[in-house]
Amino acid sequence: MLASLAKSLFGSANDRYVAKLGKIVETINAFEPTISAMTDDELRGQTGLFRQRLADGAKLDDLLPEAFATVREAASRTLGQRHYDVQMIGGIALHRGEIAEMRTGEGKTLVATLATYLNALPGKGVHVVTVNDYLAKRDAEWMGQVYRFLGLSVGVIVPNLSDVERRAAYQADITYATNNELGFDYLRDNMKFSREQMVQRPFNHAIVDEVDSILIDEARTPLIISGPTDDKSELYMGVDAIVKQFEEPDYEKDEKQKSIVLTEDGTEKAERMLEAAGLLEGTNLYDIANTQVVHHLNQALKANKMFKRDIDYIVKDGKVVIIDEFTGRMMDGRRWSDGLHQAVEAKEGVQIEPENQTLASITFQNYFRMYPKLSGMTGTAATEAPEFFDIYRMNVVTIPTNVPVQRIDEDDEFYKNITDKFAAIAKEIKARQEKGQPVLVGTVSIEKSEMLSEYLEQEGIRHSVLNARFHESEAHIVAQAGRLGAVTIATNMAGRGTDIKLGGNLEFRMEDELKDMPEGPERDALLARMKAEIEAERQQVLAAGGLFVLGTERHESRRIDNQLRGRSGRQGDPGLSRFYLSLDDDLLRIFGPQTAFARLMNKNLEDGEAIVSPWISKAIETAQKKVEARNYDIRKQVVEFDDVMNDQRKVIYEQRAEIMDADNVSDVVEDFRAETIRGLVFASCPEATYPEQWDIERLKESLEEVLDLQPPVESWLQEDAVDQDMLVERIQLMSDERMAAKTEGVEPDRWIQVEKNVLIQNLDHHWKEHLATLDALRQVIHLRSYAQKKPIDEYKQEAFMLFERLLIAIREDVTRMLMRVQVQFEEPVPMPAGFALPEFVTHHIDPLSGDDNSADFDAGGALLSNLPPMQVVRPEMPESADGETVVAPASRNAPCPCGSGRKYKHCHGQAG
Incomplete structure (x- = not known):
């Protein structure tokens, strides 16, 4: 009560903040007379003057008013569009690293030019992130007119560009790209062998368009680059042979959940058999070193004891083909993940196809948090404001509209079932179309779009259905959704990037109808007629009530519903929105208060009758809040687990970069060797023990295996005052002499290249294996909750132990390879005809469902090109x-x- 009174008297915190930004807009407007009086050359020269002022010590905030006024004038001259004052407020919010929530039709694409230009002046690059490739290309060309007029360079990143083209685009002052392209380029860069091959430069500022779609909706699914693993056929067959010997007392299975676990007796039996087969390190199956073996054992158990031939799968032409449990159809080309398909192949004795292994991965949360300044814009962000602040430390600023909103948002209509609902929708659309009012119909899935389309066809209603696979043609359909009597069915209206203008969109009509017509009087006459038609049609649509937005179902997120509603009533146009719901809707069925709804509907409603109730609308909103909270928890969990890996990723990538940048890595190699020697000595000769307690045989074996040395340890032990440090010192001296003899006569520059390559290759190999181990650990860590332990804490602890083991393994392997390797320098051998590089695949994988949400790219060439002409040769068999x-x-x-x-x-x- 008191809060509402205070808000009515003083305005909300957002209102006060916007009013404060309005003072800066007044300063910007004061520059307008001076700036608008400049010639084109003088206006273009502003960029050089601003850069000089920055070099002299000025801050970007000092330049903001004049720079924004400059961009406004440049946009007016190149695009014929002048920024409104509220758009200036949005530009200031973007510059400050905040999210500008601006309603649909308020010109977010134009707003971005203000902050983009200002932050591009230091020459460190600004990334403008879009939701699809079409918008990246369109905006780079469209808004690029403003930047190029002011003397800035513009690049765009789209699929299938070469590394040279990508590098040039990233070197531009302003780069347009999708979130997927940026993330994959970052991962690929950190798999390359030299700085010269990398395409990105250090991050500076990113402005994310449709920020809620990219940083919220897509952030559930990390980006993954995968490649073929080592051949593990022997391991699969070995584990399969062991599992086939298990009997019912050895395991417990839950057929409802399709899960299976070993009993205590089964675990002991597995340990004995795996040890005998040489597949176990140590004697404990659940030792951290055996994480992957446990994973393969579990998958083999599931394959042999849970999955049944001719029910879950069939064997056809020597291949295991999955059978869809719902339709009974064969699913050719589909494979179970996490090694399960390979386990079934081992069970059936068919050829085991290699599985793909993660080579690099990152979540969007951790990728975008690497930017020193991150900002975004969207029509709907306020409902997710807490998440934006918790994860990204970004505040949401709601920007007022340029003209007051005239749209009427009506209460929802509820029906007993989906049949009644769709019949009512078809009837309503037909009535609206007959009077000329355009209708935009929002659905929650492609399936529902197709179902509604059939209803409309039966009623003889002309309509268009958006196909999200073709972004460009989709933009043309959306652009004309405001024409007289148009009916457009769309699944999820977020990120369409095209205004729905009443009467039609002139630019798109010109592109569709006048594209191939040459300049001249005839074209000018047609253009004039087209403008007159659009204006006449606009007046008819206004008279019919503007755009009618009809929602066929409530989405899980209120934000998506608001995006749909926001399509109507742009720039003060009249409009109407209404949602039609039924008990069959997924949201009501799964999350709604079912008993109350069912009782109310069945008691009060006849077939085909609707009910409108603010109470039910409130209940729906409560259900949506529940789902939003659940989805936030899922995303937060993804971030928590990736944060653990992210800390390790930073260490490995920084180490890689240091090796690539270093002129000489001999110090690193020597430190590795010294640490390895010390570790080997103290493993066999522990501290606080006497020489007679030392395991000398083990020490000699490990020194020979790792260092290829056979020191006279027994004779050293005959001397007085022998201790571990003395052994370390003498072994170190021997290894130094061996290395000096090995490198004698080798050019120092060539040897440095050998050391660099050995370091990087070992780093990459062990990091890849480490990722696979973490993946396997992540799959089973939730079981710790049964022991009243928090899975994330257990994951952090074990991941840290695994990382320590990783660093030790890298040191040992680098030392072993350099002490044992024979180096032969050769001229580069030309690739034989038909030679194929290994395939590396980029994925956008849902960690919950395992669905692959992205296209595949071939990154092999980027990883293997320009290798130095050298070979590291293993000893001959x-x-x-x-x-x-x-x-x-x-x-x-x-x-x-x-x-x-x-x-x-x-x-x-x-x-x-």
């Missing part, structure tokens, strides 16, 4: 007495027969 090469051992964990001292899987058993 020895030959037996009869001249045959020694065969591989039965277990991949056994020592390699070549005598390298490494496990076979890490030496000659490596894929490729």
Whole structure:
């Protein structure tokens, strides 16, 4: 009560903040007479003057009023559009790293030019992020007229560009791109072997269009680049053979949940059998080193004991084909994820296809938080304001409309069932079309759009259905949705990027009807006639009541409903919006207060009758809030888990960058060697123990395996005052002498290149394996909740332990390779005809459903191009007495027969 009174007297916090920004707009307007009097050349020269002032110590805030006035004048001259004062307020909010919530039709695309120009002046680059490739190209060309007029360069990133083209686009002052392209370029850059191959430069400022769609809706699904894994057929078959020996007392299964777990006896049995097969490290199945083995064991269990042939899948032409549990149809080309499909292939004895493994991944939350300044704009953000602040530290500023909104938002109409609802909708649309009022119909799914389209066809109602696969043709349909009697069915109106103007859109009509007509009197006459037609039609539509927005169902998020409503009533036009609901709607069925609704409907409603009740509308809004809170929790969980990986990702990527930038990495290599030696000595000779307690045999074996050294440890132990530090010092001296002898006669620059490549290749190899282990850990960590432990805390703890192991493994492998490797420098060999690079696939994967929400790209060329002309050669496999090469051992964990001292899987058993 008191809060409402205070708000009515003093205005909301948002109102007061907007009024404060209005003072800055007055200063901008004061520059207008001076700026508008300038010639084109003088106006263009402003950019050079601003940059000089920045070089002299001025801040961007000092330049803001004059720079905004300059952009306003440039837009007026190039586009014929002058920024309104409220658009200036939106531009200030964007410059301050905030979200400008502006209603549909208020010109967000034009607003972005203000902050984009100002923040591009320092020359560090500004990224303008759009929801699809069509809008990126369109806006770069359309708004690019303003930037180029003022002397700034503009680039655009779209699929299928070469690295050279991408690098040039990122070097521009302003770069337009989609969120997916930006994220994948970042990941690909951090998989390259030199700075020269990278396309992006350090981040500066990003302005995100449709910020709620990109940073909220799409943020549930991380970006993933994957590639083929090492061949694990032997592992799958080995684990499958063990699982086939399990009996019912060894496991417990829940057929309803399709889950299966080992019993205590089953776990002991598995440990004994895996150890005997050489697949287990140590004796404990649930040791952290065996995370991947546990994962494969669980999948093999599920494949053998839960999935049934000819029910869940069939074997056809030597391949496992999934059967859809709902339709009974074969799903050719579909594969179960996380190694389950491979486990079923091992069970059936068919060829095991390699699985794709994550090579790099990042969430949109962590990607966009790397920008020092991040801002955004959308028509609907206020309902998600807490999430924007919690995750991105961005405030939402609601910008007033240029002209007061005239649209009427009517209460929802409720029907018993979907049949009654659709019949009422078709009747209403027909009546509106007959009087010439355009209707925009919003649906929640493509399936519902098609169903409604059939109803309208039966009624003989002319209409268009938007197809989201073709953004460009979609824009043309939306542009004409305001014409007399037009009926347009659309699924989710967010991010369409095109205004619905009453009477039709002149620009799009020109493109559709006058595109191929040459300049001349005939074209001018047609254009004049077209303008007159649009104005006449506009007056008819205004008389009919403006655009009628009809929602066929409430969306899970209030924001999506508001986006649909916002399409009507742009720039003070009259309009109307109404939603039609039924008990069959997903939102009501799943989240609504079912008993109260059902009782009310069945008691009071006849077939085909509707009810309008503010109480029910309030209940719907409560249900929507519940869903929004649930979806926020899901996104927050994704961020929490990725934050753990993100800290590790930063360390690895920074280490990579330092190696690439360093002139000499010998110090790093020497430190690795010293740490490795110290670790090996203290592993066999623990602190606070006497020499007679040391495991000398283990020490000698590890020194030979890793360093290829055979030091006289026994003779050293005969000396007085022997301790671990003395052993470390002497072994270090021996290793230094061995390395000096190895590099003698090798050009220093060539050897530095060898060290760099070994460092980066080992870093990448172990990071890839680490990601796979974290993926497997993530799949099972939720089970810890049964032990009253918080999964995220357990994940953090184990991920940290795994990362420590990762760093130790990298040090050891780099040391081992450089101490043992033979280096041969060769001239580059030309690629043979028909040679294919490995495929790397970029995904936008939903972590909950596993759905792949993106197109595939071939990143192989970017990763493997320009490799230096060198080879790191493994020791040759020895030959037996009869001249045959020694065969591989039965277990991949056994020592390699070549005598390298490494496990076979890490030496000659490596894929490729």
